[in-house]
Amino acid sequence: MATRIDLTLDCADASLLAAFWKTALGYVDEPPPAPFTTREEWLASFGPPQDEEEDDGAWLCDPDGVGPRLSILKVREPKTAKNRLHLDIRVPGHGTADERWARIETEADRLALAGGTILEEFDGHHIVMADPEGNEFCVVAGSG
Known part of the structure:
Protein backbone atom coordinates (compact mmCIF):
# COMPACT_ATOMS: atom_id res chain seq x y z
CA MET A 1 0.00 0.00 0.00
CA ALA A 2 1.37 3.41 -0.95
CA THR A 3 1.86 6.12 1.65
CA ARG A 4 -0.58 9.02 1.38
CA ILE A 5 0.71 12.57 1.56
CA ASP A 6 -0.67 15.90 2.70
CA LEU A 7 0.58 19.19 1.29
CA THR A 8 1.16 22.24 3.47
CA LEU A 9 1.45 25.84 2.30
CA ASP A 10 2.85 28.52 4.59
CA CYS A 11 1.17 31.87 4.15
CA ALA A 12 0.37 35.31 5.53
CA ASP A 13 -3.41 35.07 4.94
CA ALA A 14 -4.91 31.59 5.30
CA SER A 15 -8.44 32.68 4.35
CA LEU A 16 -7.26 34.27 1.11
CA LEU A 17 -5.21 31.26 0.06
CA ALA A 18 -7.91 28.78 1.10
CA ALA A 19 -10.45 30.57 -1.10
CA PHE A 20 -8.03 30.53 -4.05
CA TRP A 21 -7.07 26.86 -3.72
CA LYS A 22 -10.70 25.76 -3.24
CA THR A 23 -11.45 27.46 -6.55
CA ALA A 24 -8.33 26.10 -8.24
CA LEU A 25 -8.72 22.48 -7.12
CA GLY A 26 -12.44 22.09 -6.46
CA TYR A 27 -11.59 21.27 -2.85
CA VAL A 28 -13.81 21.86 0.18
CA ASP A 29 -13.16 22.67 3.84
CA GLU A 30 -12.08 19.47 5.55
CA PRO A 31 -14.31 18.43 8.47
CA PRO A 32 -12.60 18.28 11.87
CA PRO A 33 -11.21 14.92 12.96
CA ALA A 34 -13.43 12.79 15.19
CA PRO A 35 -14.55 13.17 17.90
CA PHE A 36 -14.49 16.97 17.43
CA THR A 37 -17.51 18.72 15.95
CA THR A 38 -15.71 21.93 14.91
CA ARG A 39 -12.22 22.83 13.76
CA GLU A 40 -12.02 25.37 16.64
CA GLU A 41 -12.71 22.59 19.16
CA TRP A 42 -9.96 20.47 17.59
CA LEU A 43 -7.47 23.38 17.67
CA ALA A 44 -8.31 24.16 21.30
CA SER A 45 -7.34 20.59 22.23
CA PHE A 46 -3.71 21.52 21.43
CA GLY A 47 -3.72 24.51 23.78
CA PRO A 48 -2.62 27.03 21.11
CA PRO A 49 -0.94 30.29 22.20
CA GLN A 50 -3.31 33.11 23.12
CA ASP A 51 -1.99 35.30 20.27
CA GLU A 52 -3.12 32.87 17.55
CA GLU A 53 -6.07 34.07 15.55
CA GLU A 54 -8.98 31.98 14.35
CA ASP A 55 -7.89 32.42 10.72
CA ASP A 56 -4.34 31.14 11.29
CA GLY A 57 -5.02 28.02 9.27
CA ALA A 58 -7.29 26.30 6.81
CA TRP A 59 -7.63 22.61 6.00
CA LEU A 60 -8.95 21.53 2.61
CA CYS A 61 -9.71 18.18 1.07
CA ASP A 62 -10.77 16.63 -2.20
CA PRO A 63 -14.52 15.98 -1.85
CA ASP A 64 -14.00 12.66 -3.68
CA GLY A 65 -11.21 11.62 -1.30
CA VAL A 66 -8.71 11.09 -4.13
CA GLY A 67 -6.28 14.02 -3.94
CA PRO A 68 -4.00 14.91 -1.04
CA ARG A 69 -5.25 17.05 1.82
CA LEU A 70 -4.05 20.66 1.81
CA SER A 71 -3.13 22.49 5.01
CA ILE A 72 -2.68 26.25 4.76
CA LEU A 73 -0.90 27.67 7.77
CA LYS A 74 -0.17 31.27 8.71
CA VAL A 75 3.50 31.95 9.46
CA ARG A 76 5.34 35.12 10.44
CA GLU A 77 8.12 34.82 7.86
CA PRO A 78 7.53 36.17 4.34
CA LYS A 79 8.13 34.08 1.24
CA THR A 80 11.68 34.87 0.11
CA ALA A 81 12.54 32.54 -2.78
CA LYS A 82 11.17 30.34 -5.52
CA ASN A 83 9.35 27.21 -4.36
CA ARG A 84 11.45 24.06 -4.31
CA LEU A 85 8.25 22.05 -4.80
CA HIS A 86 5.25 23.18 -6.81
Missing part, protein backbone atom coordinates in the same frame (compact mmCIF):
# COMPACT_ATOMS: atom_id res chain seq x y z
CA LEU A 87 1.86 21.84 -7.80
CA ASP A 88 0.80 21.04 -11.37
CA ILE A 89 -2.88 21.60 -12.04
CA ARG A 90 -3.70 19.10 -14.76
CA VAL A 91 -6.47 20.13 -17.13
CA PRO A 92 -8.24 16.94 -18.28
CA GLY A 93 -9.17 16.00 -21.81
CA HIS A 94 -7.74 14.72 -25.05
CA GLY A 95 -7.51 16.22 -28.51
CA THR A 96 -5.07 18.02 -30.71
CA ALA A 97 -2.17 20.06 -29.38
CA ASP A 98 -4.15 23.23 -30.16
CA GLU A 99 -7.19 21.95 -28.25
CA ARG A 100 -5.06 21.00 -25.23
CA TRP A 101 -3.36 24.42 -25.27
CA ALA A 102 -6.75 26.17 -25.46
CA ARG A 103 -7.88 24.27 -22.33
CA ILE A 104 -4.66 25.25 -20.52
CA GLU A 105 -5.16 28.92 -21.45
CA THR A 106 -8.82 28.82 -20.38
CA GLU A 107 -7.89 27.34 -16.98
CA ALA A 108 -5.07 29.87 -16.48
CA ASP A 109 -7.50 32.70 -17.25
CA ARG A 110 -10.03 31.27 -14.75
CA LEU A 111 -7.35 31.08 -12.06
CA ALA A 112 -6.15 34.60 -12.84
CA LEU A 113 -9.71 35.84 -12.25
CA ALA A 114 -9.66 33.99 -8.91
CA GLY A 115 -6.54 35.90 -7.81
CA GLY A 116 -3.66 34.03 -9.44
CA THR A 117 -0.98 35.62 -11.62
CA ILE A 118 0.33 34.32 -14.93
CA LEU A 119 4.13 34.40 -14.70
CA GLU A 120 5.29 32.72 -17.90
CA GLU A 121 3.82 30.79 -20.82
CA PHE A 122 5.59 27.88 -22.47
CA ASP A 123 3.52 27.92 -25.64
CA GLY A 124 1.78 24.65 -26.30
CA HIS A 125 3.09 22.99 -23.13
CA HIS A 126 2.31 24.72 -19.80
CA ILE A 127 1.74 28.03 -18.03
CA VAL A 128 3.58 28.99 -14.85
CA MET A 129 1.39 30.86 -12.39
CA ALA A 130 1.49 32.11 -8.81
CA ASP A 131 -1.25 32.02 -6.20
CA PRO A 132 -2.20 35.28 -4.39
CA GLU A 133 0.86 34.98 -2.11
CA GLY A 134 3.37 34.13 -4.84
CA ASN A 135 3.52 30.33 -4.53
CA GLU A 136 4.32 29.01 -7.99
CA PHE A 137 2.32 26.29 -9.74
CA CYS A 138 1.84 25.17 -13.33
CA VAL A 139 -1.24 24.59 -15.46
CA VAL A 140 -0.62 21.64 -17.74
CA ALA A 141 -2.59 19.29 -19.97
CA GLY A 142 -3.59 16.10 -18.23
CA SER A 143 -5.23 12.95 -19.38
CA GLY A 144 -8.77 11.78 -18.89
Whole structure:
Protein backbone atom coordinates (compact mmCIF):
# COMPACT_ATOMS: atom_id res chain seq x y z
CA MET A 1 0.00 0.00 0.00
CA ALA A 2 1.37 3.41 -0.95
CA THR A 3 1.86 6.12 1.65
CA ARG A 4 -0.58 9.02 1.38
CA ILE A 5 0.71 12.57 1.56
CA ASP A 6 -0.67 15.90 2.70
CA LEU A 7 0.58 19.19 1.29
CA THR A 8 1.16 22.24 3.47
CA LEU A 9 1.45 25.84 2.30
CA ASP A 10 2.85 28.52 4.59
CA CYS A 11 1.17 31.87 4.15
CA ALA A 12 0.37 35.31 5.53
CA ASP A 13 -3.41 35.07 4.94
CA ALA A 14 -4.91 31.59 5.30
CA SER A 15 -8.44 32.68 4.35
CA LEU A 16 -7.26 34.27 1.11
CA LEU A 17 -5.21 31.26 0.06
CA ALA A 18 -7.91 28.78 1.10
CA ALA A 19 -10.45 30.57 -1.10
CA PHE A 20 -8.03 30.53 -4.05
CA TRP A 21 -7.07 26.86 -3.72
CA LYS A 22 -10.70 25.76 -3.24
CA THR A 23 -11.45 27.46 -6.55
CA ALA A 24 -8.33 26.10 -8.24
CA LEU A 25 -8.72 22.48 -7.12
CA GLY A 26 -12.44 22.09 -6.46
CA TYR A 27 -11.59 21.27 -2.85
CA VAL A 28 -13.81 21.86 0.18
CA ASP A 29 -13.16 22.67 3.84
CA GLU A 30 -12.08 19.47 5.55
CA PRO A 31 -14.31 18.43 8.47
CA PRO A 32 -12.60 18.28 11.87
CA PRO A 33 -11.21 14.92 12.96
CA ALA A 34 -13.43 12.79 15.19
CA PRO A 35 -14.55 13.17 17.90
CA PHE A 36 -14.49 16.97 17.43
CA THR A 37 -17.51 18.72 15.95
CA THR A 38 -15.71 21.93 14.91
CA ARG A 39 -12.22 22.83 13.76
CA GLU A 40 -12.02 25.37 16.64
CA GLU A 41 -12.71 22.59 19.16
CA TRP A 42 -9.96 20.47 17.59
CA LEU A 43 -7.47 23.38 17.67
CA ALA A 44 -8.31 24.16 21.30
CA SER A 45 -7.34 20.59 22.23
CA PHE A 46 -3.71 21.52 21.43
CA GLY A 47 -3.72 24.51 23.78
CA PRO A 48 -2.62 27.03 21.11
CA PRO A 49 -0.94 30.29 22.20
CA GLN A 50 -3.31 33.11 23.12
CA ASP A 51 -1.99 35.30 20.27
CA GLU A 52 -3.12 32.87 17.55
CA GLU A 53 -6.07 34.07 15.55
CA GLU A 54 -8.98 31.98 14.35
CA ASP A 55 -7.89 32.42 10.72
CA ASP A 56 -4.34 31.14 11.29
CA GLY A 57 -5.02 28.02 9.27
CA ALA A 58 -7.29 26.30 6.81
CA TRP A 59 -7.63 22.61 6.00
CA LEU A 60 -8.95 21.53 2.61
CA CYS A 61 -9.71 18.18 1.07
CA ASP A 62 -10.77 16.63 -2.20
CA PRO A 63 -14.52 15.98 -1.85
CA ASP A 64 -14.00 12.66 -3.68
CA GLY A 65 -11.21 11.62 -1.30
CA VAL A 66 -8.71 11.09 -4.13
CA GLY A 67 -6.28 14.02 -3.94
CA PRO A 68 -4.00 14.91 -1.04
CA ARG A 69 -5.25 17.05 1.82
CA LEU A 70 -4.05 20.66 1.81
CA SER A 71 -3.13 22.49 5.01
CA ILE A 72 -2.68 26.25 4.76
CA LEU A 73 -0.90 27.67 7.77
CA LYS A 74 -0.17 31.27 8.71
CA VAL A 75 3.50 31.95 9.46
CA ARG A 76 5.34 35.12 10.44
CA GLU A 77 8.12 34.82 7.86
CA PRO A 78 7.53 36.17 4.34
CA LYS A 79 8.13 34.08 1.24
CA THR A 80 11.68 34.87 0.11
CA ALA A 81 12.54 32.54 -2.78
CA LYS A 82 11.17 30.34 -5.52
CA ASN A 83 9.35 27.21 -4.36
CA ARG A 84 11.45 24.06 -4.31
CA LEU A 85 8.25 22.05 -4.80
CA HIS A 86 5.25 23.18 -6.81
CA LEU A 87 1.86 21.84 -7.80
CA ASP A 88 0.80 21.04 -11.37
CA ILE A 89 -2.88 21.60 -12.04
CA ARG A 90 -3.70 19.10 -14.76
CA VAL A 91 -6.47 20.13 -17.13
CA PRO A 92 -8.24 16.94 -18.28
CA GLY A 93 -9.17 16.00 -21.81
CA HIS A 94 -7.74 14.72 -25.05
CA GLY A 95 -7.51 16.22 -28.51
CA THR A 96 -5.07 18.02 -30.71
CA ALA A 97 -2.17 20.06 -29.38
CA ASP A 98 -4.15 23.23 -30.16
CA GLU A 99 -7.19 21.95 -28.25
CA ARG A 100 -5.06 21.00 -25.23
CA TRP A 101 -3.36 24.42 -25.27
CA ALA A 102 -6.75 26.17 -25.46
CA ARG A 103 -7.88 24.27 -22.33
CA ILE A 104 -4.66 25.25 -20.52
CA GLU A 105 -5.16 28.92 -21.45
CA THR A 106 -8.82 28.82 -20.38
CA GLU A 107 -7.89 27.34 -16.98
CA ALA A 108 -5.07 29.87 -16.48
CA ASP A 109 -7.50 32.70 -17.25
CA ARG A 110 -10.03 31.27 -14.75
CA LEU A 111 -7.35 31.08 -12.06
CA ALA A 112 -6.15 34.60 -12.84
CA LEU A 113 -9.71 35.84 -12.25
CA ALA A 114 -9.66 33.99 -8.91
CA GLY A 115 -6.54 35.90 -7.81
CA GLY A 116 -3.66 34.03 -9.44
CA THR A 117 -0.98 35.62 -11.62
CA ILE A 118 0.33 34.32 -14.93
CA LEU A 119 4.13 34.40 -14.70
CA GLU A 120 5.29 32.72 -17.90
CA GLU A 121 3.82 30.79 -20.82
CA PHE A 122 5.59 27.88 -22.47
CA ASP A 123 3.52 27.92 -25.64
CA GLY A 124 1.78 24.65 -26.30
CA HIS A 125 3.09 22.99 -23.13
CA HIS A 126 2.31 24.72 -19.80
CA ILE A 127 1.74 28.03 -18.03
CA VAL A 128 3.58 28.99 -14.85
CA MET A 129 1.39 30.86 -12.39
CA ALA A 130 1.49 32.11 -8.81
CA ASP A 131 -1.25 32.02 -6.20
CA PRO A 132 -2.20 35.28 -4.39
CA GLU A 133 0.86 34.98 -2.11
CA GLY A 134 3.37 34.13 -4.84
CA ASN A 135 3.52 30.33 -4.53
CA GLU A 136 4.32 29.01 -7.99
CA PHE A 137 2.32 26.29 -9.74
CA CYS A 138 1.84 25.17 -13.33
CA VAL A 139 -1.24 24.59 -15.46
CA VAL A 140 -0.62 21.64 -17.74
CA ALA A 141 -2.59 19.29 -19.97
CA GLY A 142 -3.59 16.10 -18.23
CA SER A 143 -5.23 12.95 -19.38
CA GLY A 144 -8.77 11.78 -18.89
